[in-house]
Each structure stands twice: as C-alpha cells, then as structure tokens.
Amino acid sequence: MGNKKLMTQEDHPVSALVFPQQPPPIPAPFTFHRFFVDLPEYQGPCDLLLWLMRREFIEPSQVSARQIAESFRPKGSRRTEQAEDLFAIACLAHLKSCLLLAEESDEEAEPETGEEESEAVARQALRRRGFQNLAFRQAAGFLQERLRVWADALARPADAEDGTGEKELVLPQEPAALLVHALKGLLAKITEPQVSVPRRRWTVPFRIRTLTQILRFSADEPYTFDRLCADCQSRQEIIITFLALLELIRRGRVFAWQESPFDPIYLIWRNQ
Amino acid sequence: MDGEGVESLSGRATEITEEVSQGSYEELKRGLECVLFVAPRPLTVKELSDILQVSEKKAEGLVIRLAQEYRERSGLLIVEVAGGWRMVTAPEYAPYVRRVFPAPKARLSRSALEVLAIITYHQPISRPEIEALRGVDSEGAIQSLLEYGLIRVVGHRSGAGRARLFGTTTKFLEVFGLRSINDLPPLSEWQERAADILSQRLKEEGGDAQQETVSPSGPFDGQKN
Numbered sequence: 001m002g003n004k005k006l007m008t009q010e011d012h013p014v015s016a017l018v019f020p021q022q023p024p025p026i027p028a029p030f031t032f033h034r035f036f037v038d039l040p041e042y043q044g045p046c047d048l049l050l051w052l053m054r055r056e057f058i059e060p061s062q063v064s065a066r067q068i069a070e071s072f073r074p075k076g077s078r079r080t081e082q083a084e085d086l087f088a089i090a091c092l093a094h095l096k097s098c099l100l101l102a103e104e105s106d107e108e109a110e111p112e113t114g115e116e117e118s119e120a121v122a123r124q125a126l127r128r129r130g131f132q133n134l135a136f137r138q139a140a141g142f143l144q145e146r147l148r149v150w151a152d153a154l155a156r157p158a159d160a161e162d163g164t165g166e167k168e169l170v171l172p173q174e175p176a177a178l179l180v181h182a183l184k185g186l187l188a189k190i191t192e193p194q195v196s197v198p199r200r201r202w203t204v205p206f207r208i209r210t211l212t213q214i215l216r217f218s219a220d221e222p223y224t225f226d227r228l229c230a231d232c233q234s235r236q237e238i239i240i241t242f243l244a245l246l247e248l249i250r251r252g253r254v255f256a257w258q259e260s261p262f263d264p265i266y267l268i269w270r271n272q
Numbered sequence: 273m274d275g276e277g278v279e280s281l282s283g284r285a286t287e288i289t290e291e292v293s294q295g296s297y298e299e300l301k302r303g304l305e306c307v308l309f310v311a312p313r314p315l316t317v318k319e320l321s322d323i324l325q326v327s328e329k330k331a332e333g334l335v336i337r338l339a340q341e342y343r344e345r346s347g348l349l350i351v352e353v354a355g356g357w358r359m360v361t362a363p364e365y366a367p368y369v370r371r372v373f374p375a376p377k378a379r380l381s382r383s384a385l386e387v388l389a390i391i392t393y394h395q396p397i398s399r400p401e402i403e404a405l406r407g408v409d410s411e412g413a414i415q416s417l418l419e420y421g422l423i424r425v426v427g428h429r430s431g432a433g434r435a436r437l438f439g440t441t442t443k444f445l446e447v448f449g450l451r452s453i454n455d456l457p458p459l460s461e462w463q464e465r466a467a468d469i470l471s472q473r474l475k476e477e478g479g480d481a482q483q484e485t486v487s488p489s490g491p492f493d494g495q496k497n
Binding site: 129133135137138141142144146147149150152157 | 309310311312349351358359360361362363364366369373380382385386388389390392393404405406407408409412446447448449450456457459462463465466467469470
C-alpha cells in the first residue's frame with residue numbers, strides 16, 4: 001500500500017541537508033507550499049529523498065551524501081534500523097555515482113584482480129553511462145532549440161478534416177486490442193457483394209406435412225423440440241414449426257413428454 | 273530558421289524546372305500555392321504531382337522554385353518537413369500571428385527531451401533500455417511523449433515481458449521541422465561534444481584530460497539509425 005504523505009519544504013528533515021551551504025534556485029515542484037508524494041514504502045526521510053532524486057525533482061549533484069550519512073549514524077539504535085540507513089545511503093551513493101565520473105584512469109591503473117577488477121568494470125560502465133548521458137543531454141538541448149524555433153512557424157492545424165489525409169497508425173498495446181484493430185481495418189476494406197437469396201415461404205399446413213413425415217419415420221428415436229427446429233433459418237420459421245407442432249398435439253398425432261423440469265422435451269408420433 | 277539556403281534551392285529549382293514554360297509555370301504555381309495553403313499536413317512530391325497533373329520531377333521543381341520565391345518576398349514560407357512540403361508562417365512574424373491565433377507553445381520537460389533524444393537515435397528501443405542509459409525512471413517522460421504523439425509503440429521485444437518498443441512519429445518530424453530523421457546531426461557529433469565538455473571539466477578540476485578519454489563502446493554505442 002502506498003503511503004500518502006503531505007510534506008512541506010520547511011518541515012522536511014532532509015531539506016536542511018540537501019542544500020547545506022548555498023541553496024540553489026528552487027526547482028519547480030517546490031515552488032508550492034504543499035507537495036503530494038506517493039511513496040511505495042516510507043520508512044524515513046531517506047526514502048522520500050531517494051524518491052525525489054529518482055524522479056529528478058532534486059539534482060543528485062546537489063545532495064551531500066556525506067552529511068546525510070553522518071546525520072543518520074547516531075540515530076539507528078537497532079541493527080535493523082542501522083541496516084536500513086546504510087541501504088538508503090548506499091542507494092544515494094549509487095544515484096550520485098551514476099552522474100559523477102570516477103577520477104581514476106584505467107590506462108594508468110595498476111593491474112587489478114578479483115574485487116578490484118569488478119570495481120574497475122563497474123567504474124568503466126558508470127563512466128560510459130555518464131558519457132552517454134552527457135551526449136544525449138547535448139542532443140536534447142539541440143531538440144529544445146529546434147522546438148523553440150519551429151513552435152513559431154505556424155501551419156494549418158493537422159487535425160483539420162482534409163478527407164484524403166492518411167492518419168498515422170498508432171497501435172494499441174494489448175494483443176486483443178490489436179486483433180480488434182486489425183479486424184476493423186479488414187472490415188472497413190471489404191465491400192459486401194450484393195447477393196440475393198430467394199426466401200423460403202413456410203406456412204403452418206406445409207410445416208404440419210413436413211413434421212408428420214419427420215416424426216412418423218422416427219418413431220423409434222424420439223425427436224426433441226430443439227432438433228425439430230434445427231433446419232429453421234429465421235424466427236418466423238421457428239414460430240411456424242411451433243404452431244404446427246401444437247396443431248399436431250391438438251389432433252392427438254404427437255405426444256410431448258419431459259422426464260423432469262428443464263430436461264429436453266421429447267416428441268413421439270402416435271400411431272392411431 | 274535553418275534549412276536549405278536560398279542559393280541551394282535556386283540551384284535545385286533551375287535544374288528541374290527547365291522544361292516548364294513561363295505561362296504554364298504561372299498557372300501551376302498559383303494552383304500549387306492554393307493547394308499548399310489549404311493542406312492540413314505536408315504533401316509529398318508524389319501527391320503534388322498527382323494534384324497538378326505533372327511529372328514528379330516537374331512538381332518538385334515547381335515547389336522548390338515557389339519555396340525560393342516565398343523565402344525572398346513573403347511572410348509565409350514553404351518548407352520541406354516530414355517527407356513533404358507545407359506552408360507555414362515565418363517564425364519572425366510569430367508575435368503578430370499569435371495575437372490572432374494564440375496557440376499554446378509546445379513545452380517539453382528536460383527529462384522528456386532527453387528521452388526523446390535517446391529514442392530518436394536508438395529507435396526502436398524499449399523502456400528498460402532507455403532507463404539503463406539514463407539511470408533514472410523514465411516512465412513519466414515516455415508517457416507524456418506518447419500523449420503528445422511524438423513517439424509511438426512500434427512493436428514488442430521478443431522474449432520475456434515483451435517490452436514495448438518505441439519509435440518517433442511523423443508528428444515528431446513536423447514539430448521539430450525535420451525532413452527525416454537523417455536531418456539530425458549524427459550521434460557521434462554529440463559524443464564529441466560530450467567528450468570536449470568532460471575534458472574541460474577535468475582540466476578545471478586539475479586532472480589530466482588526456483587520461484580520461486571515454487569511449488562510447490557498449491550495447492548502445494552509437495551509430496545513428
């Protein structure tokens with residue numbers, strides 16, 4: 001369950017540690033006096049700090065991990081609390097290390113073995129990520145500049161009805177929705193051929209004759225009402241069959257029988 | 273606004289429109305102006321050739337020549353975006369236009385732009401891959417880019433989880449005024465800049481810049497798609 005907390009910047013215990021010396025410009029979310037956060041788990045202010053950092057409300061480079069670590073050290077009275085504090089501080093250090101490059105050079109480093117080697121690999125990976133991040137920030141800056149310029153070049157709105165415009169296909173994400181989307185596309189393409197089917201014209205006397213023939217020659221194997229209507233193609237034909245059957249029962253030619261409620265209704269021809 | 277210079281447009285136009293006589297050109301030009309004025313989306317050369325009933329070569333020549341004329345004398349521009357041609361107002365006159373048509377300016381957060389840059393250069397790419405590159409949660413940024421219509425789901429990664437793969441849309445090209453993705457500078461250019469910035473930082477911190485050369489090798493080393 002998520003813990004909803006209503007925080008203000010002033011009463012936040014971490015806020016004093018985040019900007020210890022010179023407070024930088026306040027990021028946009030903190031310009032409000034009240035700021036809602038939805039933490040999956042809240043065990044202390046470090047959780048909130050990590051949450052804010054992961055969502056980029058706080059720049060990791062502006063957070064002093066050392067001061068936070070020092071402030072938590074005496075507070076943990078039990079081992080579990082101390083472990084939680086350590087874990088939070090480790091997460092904080094990891095986040096910071098993602099942005100800050102290691103200072104050692106691989107080329108000049110001494111040959112490393114075991115843990116040192118894995119550390120070197122991790123350091124290299126962090127360095128690469130930091131480098132890629134920086135490259136993409138440059139690309140993002142370029143896009144921002146292009147967006148700024150092109151936002152001033154106004155064109156006829158793209159959502160205007162043009163009748164001939166090809167709308168870009170945006171695929172839904174669920175497989176079932178994909179299928180429905182594909183089905184709709186196919187149905188839209190297909191034009192039904194004009195087919196004319198001559199309609200059968202059943203009458204009650206006609207149906208009495210056909211039912212008589214059917215039931216008479218199936219005396220050994222009783223018919224159910226459902227089976228009798230199996231060849232009906234419309235509601236009207238079922239009604240006609242029903243009326244014909246009632247007439248045959250009235251005349252005493254057919255006997256209807258049901259073993260128990262909701263069981264099939266059997267129709268038996270009565271030879272007189 | 274960047275794009276092709278007047279000289280290069282002129283060169284392309286004379287190459288292609290040599291065969292169009294003056295009288296026919298005037299009529300076609302006016303027709304083309306009307307078509308571009310009413311079109312709510314960029315029109316490809318093929319569409320223009322169908323509309324004007326001329327060959328694609330002639331249609332391209334006409335639209336380039338018209339674009340050149342507009343660039344020289346009009347507050348409107350004919351620009352090539354998203355694989356087609358469309359008429360837009362010149363950005364320098366935007367203050368006047370916005371008094372009549374106060375359309376809100378598109379705003380994207382820094383993180384959304386970073387995610388968009390990653391998708392642009394690595395498409396198709398999944399969310400875990402984007403997050404591996406950035407090191408932070410990117411769901412919010414991806415969601416807003418999807419809502420803006422700048423990216424779309426182009427498929428699913430095979431394997432466990434079938435992660436969604438994202439790519440840019442035609443709207444992305446229109447919004448950023450690009451003819452195609454190839455109009456963007458190659459990723460290597462940004463990597464060079466990043467290397468320069470890192471070297472500069474290290475120099476300022478007193479380190480040896482020569483030692484800290486970073487190679488962009490790895491799963492996302494980047495050649496532009």
